[in-house]
Amino acid sequence: MKIAIICGSQRQNSQTRKVGGTLQQLLETRGVASYLLDLATLELPHFDDSFWKQPDGALQQQWQPIGDQLSECEALIVIAPDWHGMAPSVLKNFFLYCGTNEVANKPGLLIGVSVSSGGHLPVTELRISSAKNNRICWIPDHLIVRNVKQCLNSIEASEFKDDLYIHARVQHSLDLLTEYAKALQLVRESGVADYKTYPYGM
Numbered sequence: 001m002k003i004a005i006i007c008g009s010q011r012q013n014s015q016t017r018k019v020g021g022t023l024q025q026l027l028e029t030r031g032v033a034s035y036l037l038d039l040a041t042l043e044l045p046h047f048d049d050s051f052w053k054q055p056d057g058a059l060q061q062q063w064q065p066i067g068d069q070l071s072e073c074e075a076l077i078v079i080a081p082d083w084h085g086m087a088p089s090v091l092k093n094f095f096l097y098c099g100t101n102e103v104a105n106k107p108g109l110l111i112g113v114s115v116s117s118g119g120h121l122p123v124t125e126l127r128i129s130s131a132k133n134n135r136i137c138w139i140p141d142h143l144i145v146r147n148v149k150q151c152l153n154s155i156e157a158s159e160f161k162d163d164l165y166i167h168a169r170v171q172h173s174l175d176l177l178t179e180y181a182k183a184l185q186l187v188r189e190s191g192v193a194d195y196k197t198y199p200y201g202m
Contacts, residue, residue: 002032002034003076003077004075004076007020009039022154044094066097071102078126079111095130106184109176112143112144137180151163
């Protein structure tokens with residue numbers, strides 16, 4: 001199994017990236033391969049309709065290696081910092097590029113990140129607005145990492161109570177995500193999805 005980890009902050013060396021790195025290490029301890037994509041280090045242009053109109057254009061060429069990596073993954077983890085109660089624009093831009101070839105009928109685990117007591121609003125926003133046409137399947141479980149500077153600094157939990165709790169919840173959520181990945185593989189392999197006839201969600 002291979003899982004993509006999308007770090008959705010445009011800030012260099014962010015807490016979001018730290019959480020992504022810790023999750024990558026935890027997946028390694030489970031024998032699960034991963035593809036970590038830090039959007040802060042990726043110069044992905046603002047999406048526009050030339051992506052569809054120019055199959056060999058600059059946007060397609062820049063996206064292709066990312067799309068190829070995502071296509072190899074059975075599940076996604078998307079980490080969204082809370083910026084003014086919203087997901088950062090770089091993460092919304094990323095989902096404009098994602099199509100059914102990359103993420104359709106694959107489970108996604110959403111993780112909100114906050115340096116204080118927030119983190120839930122980006123999760124809500126992404127559940128509402130990120131899956132319509134690409135058909136990613138957000139699992140019911142999600143995580144909110146509050147007080148993130150004190151949490152997930154290592155694969156070993158500290159004595160800080162929030163860190164102890166979130167480590168346990170991470171393991172539970174990863175268990176769920178991997179089982180959803182196994183189950184949804186059957187859906188993808190069934191061939192029932194007809195995205196040529198029905199390319200757009202309703």
